Amino acid sequence: MNHSESTHLGTAPSQTHLQQRTAVEVRNASVIYQTADTPVHALSDIDLHIAEGEFVSLIGPSGCGKTTLMRVIADLEHISAGEVLVNGVSPHDARLARAYGYVFQAPALFPWRNVLANVTLPLQIQGKGKAEAKRIAMEHLERVGLKGFEGKYPWQLSGGMQQRVSIARALSFEPKILMMDEPFGALDEITRDRLNEQLQQLWQRERRTVVFVTHSIAEAVYLSTKIVVMSPRPGRIVKVIDSPLPDERHLGLRDTPAFMELAHEVREALADGHH
Numbered sequence: 652m653n654h655s656e657s658t659h660l661g662t663a664p665s666q667t668h669l670q671q672r673t674a675v676e677v678r679n680a681s682v683i684y685q686t687a688d689t690p691v692h693a694l695s696d697i698d699l700h701i702a703e704g705e706f707v708s709l710i711g712p713s714g715c716g717k718t719t720l721m722r723v724i725a726d727l728e729h730i731s732a733g734e735v736l737v738n739g740v741s742p743h744d745a746r747l748a749r750a751y752g753y754v755f756q757a758p759a760l761f762p763w764r765n766v767l768a769n770v771t772l773p774l775q776i777q778g779k780g781k782a783e784a785k786r787i788a789m790e791h792l793e794r795v796g797l798k799g800f801e802g803k804y805p806w807q808l809s810g811g812m813q814q815r816v817s818i819a820r821a822l823s824f825e826p827k828i829l830m831m832d833e834p835f836g837a838l839d840e841i842t843r844d845r846l847n848e849q850l851q852q853l854w855q856r857e858r859r860t861v862v863f864v865t866h867s868i869a870e871a872v873y874l875s876t877k878i879v880v881m882s883p884r885p886g887r888i889v890k891v892i893d894s895p896l897p898d899e900r901h902l903g904l905r906d907t908p909a910f911m912e913l914a915h916e917v918r919e920a921l922a923d924g925h926h
């Protein structure tokens with residue numbers, strides 16, 4: 652297995668202009684969960700570098716530690732060995748500095764609050780005044796295409812719209828890093844395609860660092876500037892692939908040879924991880 656191998660398939664011209672400041676640095680990190688019977692070695696010797704503004708997907712078989720790696724970066728899980736730095740500080744300090752926005756598989760909205768109140772609540776908890784929280788929330792709801800839906804309740808929205816509310820909520824804090832754990836996994840394929848396209852456009856506009864967990868090769872290839880392929884437990888990085896695709900993407904790109912070639916490379920790396 653070729654641990655942490657980096658392949659450069661060429662660099663899209665616009666990527667050369669990206670700021671290359673480090674967002675996340677993971678060095679030699681391992682995670683062992685202590686359970687009642689045997690310890691579970693979830694991650695082993697992880698080395699990963701994420702530059703500011705990158706869209707990074709973690710892909711691998713079920714149980715390989717994708718969520719664990721994301722949780723380690725986001726200070727939701729402790730490493731058993733190694734080192735993790737986020738914006739040059741520990742994940743804990745990064746969290747205190749409100750570096751993270753989280754979007755999980757289930758939208759986690761309060762059913763008794765309307766869309767606006769779901770987005771304003773954490774802002775108000777953070778100490779923002781009511782009017783300011785509303786202004787920020789409306790701005791972010793508009794960015795995810797939900798202007799006009801602020802008075803609706805979660806049960807009045809489709810799953811895709813609910814997920815867009817949670818994206819607006821995560822972005823309303825202007826987080827440095829957006830952590831997304833299979834955010835579209837529960838949605839039908841057409842909705843998922845649309846949200847992929849919208850997320851790509853959002854990333855285009857804001858160039859925020861994104862760490863994205865997915866099972867889907869197509870999703871990872873379509874969205875990412877960097878694809879991190881992981882092996883079954885204990886989770887290791889099999890390959891890190893820097894995408895040669897242009898930064899600006901439309902869904903039609905999926906039918907191009909360059910897209911298919913990259914998807915093939917990811918599939919091969921996933922298969923290698925099983926050996």
Ligand SMILES: Nc1ncnc2c1ncn2[C@@H]1O[C@H](COP(=O)(O)OP(=O)(O)OP(=O)(O)O)[C@@H](O)[C@H]1O
Pocket residue numbers: 684685686691692693711712713714715716717718719720884
């Ligand atoms: N709190 C915990 N205690 C014990 N074992 C755990 C704990 N959390 C995760 N694990 C185990 O660690 C391994 C990695 O889990 P993790 O959820 O990170 O994988 P994953 O790649 O995100 O999986 P999936 O794709 O199915 O969501 C799994 O074998 C899981 O059962």
